[in-house]
Amino acid sequence: MGKRIGMEVSLAIAEAAKMANVDVVAAYPITPQTHIVERMAEIVANGELDAEYIPVESEHSAMSACLGSSAAGARTFTATAGQGLELMHEVLYVASAMRLPIVMAVANRALSSPLNVWGDQSDLMAVRDTGWIQIICENGQEAFDLTLAAFKISEDHRILLPVMIHCDGFYLTHVVEPIEFPTQDEVNKYLPPFNYPLPLDPDKPVTMGAFAPSFIYTEAKKAQEVNIVNSKQLIIDLWKEFGKTFGREYHPIEKYRTEGAGTLLLTLGSFGETAMTAVDKMRDEGQDVGLLKLRLWRPFPFEELRETVNGAQTLIVVDRALSFGGPGGPAFSEIRSALYGEKKRPKIIGFVGGLGGRDLTVTEFEGMVKRAAEINDTAAEKEYEMFGVRE
Amino acid sequence: MENLGVYAARLAPKIDGLAPGHRACIGCGEALAVRIACKAMGSNVIVANATGCMEVISSQLPATAWDMPWIHTLFENNSAVASGIESALKVMIRKGKIADKGTKVVAMGGDGATSDIGFQALSGALERGHDFLYLMFDNEAYMNTGIQRSSATPYGASTTTSPAGKKSIGQKTAKKNMPAIVAAHDIPYVATACPSYPFDMMEKVKKGLAVNGPAFISVFSVCPTGWRSSPDLSVKLGRLAVQTGAFPLYEVENGQYKLSLDPAPLRPIQEYFKLQGRFRHLSEGTVKQIQEKIISDYEKLKRKVAC
Incomplete structure (x- = not known):
């Protein structure tokens, strides 16, 4: 060793x-x-x-x-x-x-x-x-x-x-x-x-x-x-x-506290660590929130994604990049496309944040879960939202 | 001289790194130049080729004209690719991963790939001192894409992006002096060569390969398609370029300039121009002006040789 x-x-x-x-x-x-x-x-x-x-x-x-x-x-x-x-x-x-x-x-x-x-x-x-x-x-x-x-x-x-x-x-x-x-x-x-x-x-x-x-x-x-x-x-x-x-095994998509989760956050990269803390906090408060961390971006793990989101009502994808004038953050639009053909799929909500070194804290991940619930309650299908913009 | 050329060809090595059956135009000076270079290089080399005519005519899948390890990747990066190959061989030999066979690395590119788009990568590789030979096949324009001007296009030449017209004489700028720029990197060997002088060229390629460190040869490559000249005149045009002083043959060994051939007195540039469509529009006045510049440049070169 x-x-x-x-x-x-x-x-x-x-x-x-x-x-x-x-x-x-x-x-x-x-x-x-x-x-x-x-x-x-x-x-x-x-x-x-x-x-x-x-x-x-x-x-x-x-x-x-x-x-x-x-x-x-x-x-x-x-x-x-x-x-x-x-x-x-x-x-x-x-x-x-x-x-x-x-x-x-x-x-x-x-x-x-x-x-x-x-x-x-x-x-x-x-x-x-x-x-x-x-x-x-x-x-x-x-x-x-x-x-x-x-x-x-x-x-x-x-x-x-x-x-x-x-x-x-x-x-x-x-x-x-x-x-x-x-x-x-x-x-x-x-x-x-x-x-x-x-x-x-x-x-x-x-x-x-x-x-x-x-x-x-x-x-x-x-x-x-x-x-x-x-x-x-x-x-x-x-x-x-x-x-x-x-002694350390890796997977295309890593799961964190996803058992029975109605709402799943999905992150790419280091924000997964912050999101884990946020999930712990929300779980402690009785919310059924879990976390997916996408590790393998190419080749894209279609089957693994479909398996892991199975059962969730809401999937929140957090992108740290924009597709200007496009269908939301790049990871969001790919994930939505990957799940499009599924008979039973969660509502997929995209947030773009953490651009150019802007931090996304535990509070912000909690905020995303809250905002996703609000979007879910409205009938309108929203492409995506930029999160944490000062307007 | 002409008869000697025919006889002497039998003295050239039989080996052909660039095999027959490639797709070059009839009378292609570059294909001839590459063939002669390959004869001089022998078989113990690895070639990194830039995008251009040479890659297109020699490597169309599923066939290849190359009887040597050859790699083409992009337009502007052959010097960097050659750097990688040279470094890889060096370290793998040092670590005992491969045997030291004395393999040499050669980068090849046209004038556009070398003096324009790949200029930075070339300068970087020369400055870092990689042990490789760079062969610039200079046909004085972007021929592969359809005869567009490059920085190597001579003053007054009509190309598709420097067309002669009512308000233009064609190319408005003088040919970039690549050998001088390369020599400014203080590399051990720089030369100019022309396949119309095949033995001179083969000697230079051998010298360039033999030196320890970077070497650079600018090889004059007549392009009948782009120059609008008769395909049977390519060798003659090469000789005229040298004998008129439009493309003098010389070497710069460790900074010391040396003429390979001093065709005094220089033949009138009109002899060279009149065989090509790209200069046909030039007025007598412009030709005279170009003639004066050639003589002055040639004298400058001779002064460099003298010191």
Whole structure:
């Protein structure tokens, strides 16, 4: 067994990449991701890890260097946030379509303008359709565990997809938490060396990233879709294996006090912790409120969602991103769509809040439950509400 | 010279990294340049190719013309992809994960990918000092998308986005001096080359691969489609570009400029222009003005060589 120590979550993410013995880190600094890449640079500079740290000149080049590194067969890690994730946007599609295993930690941040460096999930939602496996963390232990497990998922020959590990900027990345670390021996046993099936190698030439006209592009995209859809069960299995090895098992949707709950809150990321406290308080007061925490954003866990909401009358989805002029927060509209075909489904109410680092406290989660009840009482179907706006 | 060219071709290596059967236009100077570069590179290389004509003509699924490990991802990032490959090889060799086979990394891109959209990524990779060779195939416009001007388009050339018209002479700006910009990064090797001088070009590619650190070669690539020239004149046009001083051949080794060929006296630029549709609209006055600029630029280059 390893030890439980207090560590800033950013450093714990770097620790996971170090224990995974990554070969190449290509990164560009951006708040609030900086502590992750500073620590990686330090780890390499100190000789704690034998790796190449490429201090690239932009995030576009960070992800591009990751493409080359992964294609050459090296275990590859990077991290970014907000604007950086947007600057690498087009490169993200290439990583997934070319089946290149890369693990990237994202310190979720608001998007300009106005400039705002604080926690928000607009960046996360903007890269929704890039074909990456996307996993959302709630606390420091999860950030460490899920980063480590991400290498196993990404490099599994049945999957071979890049993985994003999302952690709320500041709210999660900059807090010090008690985290249980395994020993290096345990990690070595858990994570075999990266063995990419067809790396760039002069002894066995391959053409990667070929050009696909219309007669074959659709088929290539269908293959990609089948691959990521099929990866869901494998991710679940690999998290089970992680649980057996390290004693902590993860699921696409985590449930908290959902037994007999008439009203369910659903959160993504670190606000799950606050929502748990709110649920405890409301339960103590006799309200039948429970909490769902969406961990696996892509591939989307349709069956698991349908199972977990079964029986609830109201489902409150809390988004930290807007879809301007659209059908509510991105998670809300997807969840509503996922449940649309169900014969018996809860009334789904969307709130958008916590933008640009604005806090959502226990009181606010209680307020959402109250407001949802009011909306429920009115006949009008409301798309969504922005919560906590000063008007 | 012409006959020697025919005879000497037999002396070139037989190996072809770019196999026949690709989809380049007839008379494509870039396909010829890439083929010659590949002969010089041999088989122990990994190529990172930018989006452009070369990727489109050589890699249409399900076929490939590449008999070497080759990766294409995007337009503006081949230098960064090459950085990643080079770093990966370095660390995996150091960690004993792969054998040290002396594999070299080559990035290829057109003038648009290199001097415009991929300029930042190139500068970053040069500054970081990755051990790779960058080959810029310069056909002086965005040919793949339909002959739009780039920063490498020469003054006066008519393209689809710098068309000659009543109020325009065509391209209004001078060709960006990429070799000088690259040389300003203080990298060990910079050169210009042209497939019309295949042995000179092969020597330069070999030199560029051999140096430790970044190397850059700007390769003149005649484009009959974009220049509106006859496909059978591509080799001749390459020679004329060199002999008129429009595209001088030189090397910058550790900062020291050296002419590869000094075609004194320079042939009149009109000999080069008259074979191409893109310059056909130019008045005698403009041609004279361009001629003066070429002579002055060439003298500037010779002064760099002298010091």
